[in-house]
Amino acid sequence: MFCTMTDKGDRSARQRVLFGVAAVLLLMPAAGWSATPAEPPAAPVTDADFYDNGAPVPAKVALGRQLFFDKILSGNRNISCATCHHPSLGSGDALALSIGEGGAGLGEDRKVASPVLGRVPRNAQPLYFVGAKSYTSMFHDGRVEADASGAFSSGFWTPAREQLPEGLDNVLAAQAMFPVLSHLEMAGHKGENAIATAVALDKLEGPNGAWELLAKRLRAIPAYVEAFRMAYPEIGEARDISFVHAANAIAVFETTAFRADGSPFDEYLRTGDASHLSAQARRGMDLFYGKAGCVACHSSKFQTDQGFHAIAMPQIGPGKAHGKDTSYWRATGFHDRVEDEGRYRVSFDPADMFRFRTPSLRNVALTGPWGHSGAYATLEDAVRHHLDPVAALERYNTNSATLPELDGVIEQTGTGSVLAFTPVDPRREADFFRRDRWVQDTQILRARIAEANELRPVSLADSEIGDLVAFLETLTDPASRDQRDLVPASVPSGLPVAN
Numbered sequence: 001m002f003c004t005m006t007d008k009g010d011r012s013a014r015q016r017v018l019f020g021v022a023a024v025l026l027l028m029p030a031a032g033w034s035a036t037p038a039e040p041p042a043a044p045v046t047d048a049d050f051y052d053n054g055a056p057v058p059a060k061v062a063l064g065r066q067l068f069f070d071k072i073l074s075g076n077r078n079i080s081c082a083t084c085h086h087p088s089l090g091s092g093d094a095l096a097l098s099i100g101e102g103g104a105g106l107g108e109d110r111k112v113a114s115p116v117l118g119r120v121p122r123n124a125q126p127l128y129f130v131g132a133k134s135y136t137s138m139f140h141d142g143r144v145e146a147d148a149s150g151a152f153s154s155g156f157w158t159p160a161r162e163q164l165p166e167g168l169d170n171v172l173a174a175q176a177m178f179p180v181l182s183h184l185e186m187a188g189h190k191g192e193n194a195i196a197t198a199v200a201l202d203k204l205e206g207p208n209g210a211w212e213l214l215a216k217r218l219r220a221i222p223a224y225v226e227a228f229r230m231a232y233p234e235i236g237e238a239r240d241i242s243f244v245h246a247a248n249a250i251a252v253f254e255t256t257a258f259r260a261d262g263s264p265f266d267e268y269l270r271t272g273d274a275s276h277l278s279a280q281a282r283r284g285m286d287l288f289y290g291k292a293g294c295v296a297c298h299s300s301k302f303q304t305d306q307g308f309h310a311i312a313m314p315q316i317g318p319g320k321a322h323g324k325d326t327s328y329w330r331a332t333g334f335h336d337r338v339e340d341e342g343r344y345r346v347s348f349d350p351a352d353m354f355r356f357r358t359p360s361l362r363n364v365a366l367t368g369p370w371g372h373s374g375a376y377a378t379l380e381d382a383v384r385h386h387l388d389p390v391a392a393l394e395r396y397n398t399n400s401a402t403l404p405e406l407d408g409v410i411e412q413t414g415t416g417s418v419l420a421f422t423p424v425d426p427r428r429e430a431d432f433f434r435r436d437r438w439v440q441d442t443q444i445l446r447a448r449i450a451e452a453n454e455l456r457p458v459s460l461a462d463s464e465i466g467d468l469v470a471f472l473e474t475l476t477d478p479a480s481r482d483q484r485d486l487v488p489a490s491v492p493s494g495l496p497v498a499n
């Protein structure tokens with residue numbers, strides 16, 4: 001197989017030439033191609049690929065749907081999961097970086113309504129196929145994952161460590177425990193509501209922990225009590241409801257709602273009949289699985305190896321603020337470290353520096369902006385980045401990103417009981433906003449990202465890039481283009497559903 005990763009050993013030049021010739025022969029657009037199609041590159045998607053083997057309990061789907069759209073799960077009751085994962089916006093929010101708690105409006109219309117901590121550090125991931133059993137980790141850095149060490153009774157390795165309760169059905173359900181804890185995404189800020197304050201004090205579990213406070217809110221709404229009872233036989237009365245039940249139901253909803261195997265590519269996988277794909281898309285498919293080397297990482301029926309790779313994607317925005325570089329701090333006085341080291345901040349293995357999880361390419365034409373920080377506003381640019389990652393990183397212009405203006409920002413000072421959120425002095429705002437461009441504008445940081453790159457350049461003609469994009473478009477399930485019918489007319493809390 002063609003390998004574009006520099007760390008995968010070096011074939012001798014002679015072998016490479018021979019292999020090149022073989023690949024060219026294989027890729028020749030043979031006459032009568034559609035009459036005798038090559039083997040499909042993967043097995044078709046089936047019910048068995050998903051949790052509950054594609055047959056979830058309908059009452060759990062219904063409950064999960066209500067919770068997914070209900071702002072009751074946010075500390076200040078002003079944002080739901082759907083705000084950042086909207087069914088009419090490719091299960092994302094059409095922004096490079098989301099505006100979380102404190103924002104108002106949807107997609108590119110989203111604005112700051114009450115002061116925010118800044119941008120969410122990474123691009124909101126699409127939810128297509130996240131309910132496939134082959135997903136062993138969640139988030140761009142995989143920080144929620146099945147716990148191989150056996151260290152945690154929950155069965156999951158997560159930022160909540162031993163505080164994560166037992167009873168979560170799978171890694172997707174474990175993920176749903178976390179957005180509600182994020183000050184930036186859903187919880188709000190210490191002092192604004194009891195949930196945010198509990199999070200600030202690291203009280204997640206137990207009687208006054210953040211998850212219990214959320215469960216209390218749900219128990220107080222009769223329509224939820226009824227919906228939980230329908231979904232879970234073990235729930236007799238309101239006090240039996242826990243946030244684990246809520247997370248499990250949300251995961252069932254996500255699995256069902258965002259399964260998207262009705263694409264032309266799926267038809268081809270099912271039937272072996274390549275006539276479901278245009279001639280251009282078939283050329284793109286041959287490139288993808290051949291000369292262009294995409295399959296080295298975008299493998300399996302979901303086009304991801306579920307692994308982590310460094311491909312020098314540009315970073316915009318504040319990052320996860322755990323890096324070592326202090327240049328932004330020294331230049332501006334804000335205590336942030338802005339470079340996002342990706343998988344390294346989970347594993348602390350130097351080999352993982354700037355690695356991010358290979359994204360699935362299913363429905364990728366619908367899920368822009370692209371890259372872990374949403375740096376690329378077009379799919380073609382995201383593909384072109386792969387041809388020469390380091391050169392693309394150097395060329396990248398932050399002005400091309402879909403980043404809405406922010407006004408009204410606060411900063412976080414201290415931790416634990418001294419944690420405080422205070423408005424940023426207007427005279428310092430310009431320095432605050434330099435965060436968005438800092439990594440890309442700082443030569444030493446770009447050099448570190450470039451150094452970690454493991455994707456070897458590949459030379460493709462413009463027409464071949466067009467072919468690849470045409471192939472990626474065949475991964476779109478037409479039903480996913482607009483799933484507005486998933487949005488409920490109302491939710492049990494009575495809070496407005498429109499964002």
Ligand code: HEC
Pocket residue numbers: 068073079080081082083084085098099100101120121122123124125126127130137138139140141172175176179180184185186250
């Ligand atoms: C403010 C925007 C925002 C809100 C609200 C939000 N998310 Fe997300 N979501 C994100 C971002 C950003 C990421 C990627 C974060 C990262 O990698 O650090 C993400 C990642 C995910 C993932 C991981 C997908 C994958 O492929 O690994 C899932 C699942 C998910 N969110 C579900 C939810 C659910 C369920 C809720 C509500 C309980 C929710 N999100 C609320 C922005 C949001």
Ligand code: HEC
Pocket residue numbers: 004005288292293294295296297298308309310311313356357358359360361364367369370371372373379382383386454455468
């Ligand atoms: C070395 C592994 C590797 C190879 C080979 C590779 N990719 Fe990627 N690709 C990734 C990773 C990792 C990301 C996410 C990187 C990030 O956001 O930092 C990505 C991101 C993408 C994205 C953006 C998706 C999104 O949701 O943001 C597209 C599109 C894409 N790849 C297409 C391709 C194509 C087409 C090829 C072949 C020309 C290819 N990739 C080859 C690892 C790879």
